Amino acid sequence: MSFLKGKTAIITGAGRAVLSDGRCGSIGYGIATAYAKEGANLVITGRNVQKLEAAKEELERLYGVQVLIMQADGRTPRECVS
Numbered sequence: 001m002s003f004l005k006g007k008t009a010i011i012t013g014a015g016r017a018v019l020s021d022g023r024c025g026s027i028g029y030g031i032a033t034a035y036a037k038e039g040a041n042l043v044i045t046g047r048n049v050q051k052l053e054a055a056k057e058e059l060e061r062l063y064g065v066q067v068l069i070m071q072a073d074g075r076t077p078r079e080c081v082s
Helices: 027-037 049-063
Strands: 008-012 041-046 067-071
Touching: 008 027, 027 041, 027 049, 041 049, 049 067
Parallel strands: 008 041, 041 067
Antiparallel strands: none
């Protein structure tokens, strides 16, 4: 299935966090993965640039989608306005 091919999804909190048992612990990353599996390109945001870059690399490599990262803290309204 690729019912989101050609679409773009914006997902907050999508940095790739790895738990001590090796599983991915970010809900946002899990949502980004589900969208990528369906062919959607992504804009992912989060506070940690390294985690965002890791997510970008993995999502692009595994699913062949384009990913744009933006560092932002959604808890601070001023950072959400450009």
